[in-house]
Amino acid sequence: PVNQKAQRAHALLKRKTSQRRKVHLEHRSAIIQGIRGFWVEVFMNHPQMSVLMSKQDADMLHFMTNLEVEEFRHPTRHCKITLSFRRNRYFQNEVIVKEYLMKVTGYQASRSTPVQ
DSSP: OOHHHHHHHHHHHHHHHHHHHHHHHHHHHHHHTTTHHHHHHHHHHHHHGGOOOOHHHHHHTTTEEEEEEEEEEESOOOOEEEEEOHHHSOOOOOOOEEEEEEETTTOOOEEOOOOO
Protein backbone atom coordinates (compact mmCIF):
# COMPACT_ATOMS: atom_id res chain seq x y z
CA PRO A 1 0.00 0.00 0.00
CA VAL A 2 1.36 3.42 1.00
CA ASN A 3 4.79 2.11 2.08
CA GLN A 4 5.26 0.14 -1.14
CA LYS A 5 4.22 3.15 -3.20
CA ALA A 6 6.66 5.37 -1.32
CA GLN A 7 9.46 2.82 -1.73
CA ARG A 8 8.87 2.61 -5.50
CA ALA A 9 8.81 6.41 -5.78
CA HIS A 10 12.01 6.65 -3.74
CA ALA A 11 13.75 4.00 -5.88
CA LEU A 12 12.70 5.83 -9.07
CA LEU A 13 13.96 9.14 -7.70
CA LYS A 14 17.30 7.54 -6.73
CA ARG A 15 17.69 6.09 -10.26
CA LYS A 16 16.92 9.44 -11.91
CA THR A 17 19.30 11.28 -9.58
CA SER A 18 22.02 8.71 -10.22
CA GLN A 19 21.61 9.06 -14.01
CA ARG A 20 21.80 12.86 -13.82
CA ARG A 21 24.86 12.68 -11.58
CA LYS A 22 26.54 10.24 -13.98
CA VAL A 23 25.96 12.52 -16.99
CA HIS A 24 27.22 15.53 -15.03
CA LEU A 25 30.35 13.71 -13.81
CA GLU A 26 31.15 12.39 -17.31
CA HIS A 27 30.85 15.92 -18.72
CA ARG A 28 33.03 17.31 -15.93
CA SER A 29 35.59 14.54 -16.47
CA ALA A 30 35.84 15.34 -20.19
CA ILE A 31 36.50 19.00 -19.38
CA ILE A 32 39.11 18.13 -16.73
CA GLN A 33 40.96 15.79 -19.10
CA GLY A 34 41.50 18.76 -21.42
CA ILE A 35 43.17 20.86 -18.71
CA ARG A 36 46.88 20.06 -18.60
CA GLY A 37 48.27 19.98 -15.07
CA PHE A 38 44.82 19.90 -13.46
CA TRP A 39 45.55 17.03 -11.07
CA VAL A 40 48.93 18.33 -9.95
CA GLU A 41 47.19 21.61 -9.03
CA VAL A 42 44.48 19.73 -7.12
CA PHE A 43 46.98 17.78 -5.03
CA MET A 44 49.43 20.64 -4.52
CA ASN A 45 46.65 22.97 -3.36
CA HIS A 46 45.31 20.47 -0.83
CA PRO A 47 46.64 21.43 2.63
CA GLN A 48 47.27 17.86 3.81
CA MET A 49 48.33 16.27 0.51
CA SER A 50 50.74 19.03 -0.48
CA VAL A 51 52.99 18.43 2.54
CA LEU A 52 53.35 14.77 1.52
CA MET A 53 54.31 15.54 -2.10
CA SER A 54 57.90 15.54 -3.28
CA LYS A 55 59.06 17.43 -6.36
CA GLN A 56 59.13 14.09 -8.19
CA ASP A 57 55.54 13.32 -7.09
CA ALA A 58 54.41 16.68 -8.41
CA ASP A 59 56.18 16.09 -11.73
CA MET A 60 54.59 12.63 -12.04
CA LEU A 61 51.13 14.10 -11.39
CA HIS A 62 51.48 16.22 -14.55
CA PHE A 63 50.87 12.96 -16.45
CA MET A 64 47.66 12.08 -14.58
CA THR A 65 44.53 12.41 -16.73
CA ASN A 66 41.73 11.13 -14.51
CA LEU A 67 40.83 10.06 -10.99
CA GLU A 68 37.72 8.05 -10.15
CA VAL A 69 36.50 7.01 -6.71
CA GLU A 70 33.88 4.31 -6.25
CA GLU A 71 32.41 3.29 -2.91
CA PHE A 72 30.87 -0.13 -2.38
CA ARG A 73 28.84 -1.50 0.50
CA HIS A 74 28.52 -5.19 -0.42
CA PRO A 75 29.92 -7.70 0.40
CA THR A 76 32.16 -5.45 2.50
CA ARG A 77 32.44 -1.68 2.67
CA HIS A 78 35.35 -0.67 0.49
CA CYS A 79 36.61 2.10 -1.73
CA LYS A 80 38.22 1.78 -5.17
CA ILE A 81 40.42 4.60 -6.48
CA THR A 82 41.36 4.50 -10.18
CA LEU A 83 44.18 6.76 -11.38
CA SER A 84 44.68 7.16 -15.15
CA PHE A 85 47.88 8.43 -16.76
CA ARG A 86 49.20 9.25 -20.19
CA ARG A 87 52.62 7.91 -21.25
CA ASN A 88 55.31 9.03 -18.87
CA ARG A 89 58.89 8.38 -17.77
CA TYR A 90 57.96 7.15 -14.29
CA PHE A 91 56.05 3.93 -15.01
CA GLN A 92 54.42 1.98 -17.84
CA ASN A 93 50.92 1.60 -16.37
CA GLU A 94 48.15 3.62 -17.98
CA VAL A 95 45.89 2.80 -15.03
CA ILE A 96 46.66 2.21 -11.36
CA VAL A 97 43.91 0.94 -9.07
CA LYS A 98 44.05 1.09 -5.29
CA GLU A 99 41.38 -0.51 -3.12
CA TYR A 100 40.82 0.10 0.58
CA LEU A 101 38.68 -1.71 3.12
CA MET A 102 36.68 0.82 5.12
CA LYS A 103 36.54 -0.06 8.80
CA VAL A 104 35.38 1.77 11.89
CA THR A 105 39.04 2.44 12.73
CA GLY A 106 39.73 3.95 9.29
CA TYR A 107 40.98 2.78 5.92
CA GLN A 108 43.07 -0.34 5.51
CA ALA A 109 44.85 -0.90 2.19
CA SER A 110 43.72 -4.13 0.59
CA ARG A 111 44.87 -4.25 -3.04
CA SER A 112 46.88 -2.22 -5.48
CA THR A 113 47.95 -2.50 -9.11
CA PRO A 114 51.66 -3.37 -9.31
CA VAL A 115 53.48 -0.33 -10.72
CA GLN A 116 55.64 -1.23 -13.73
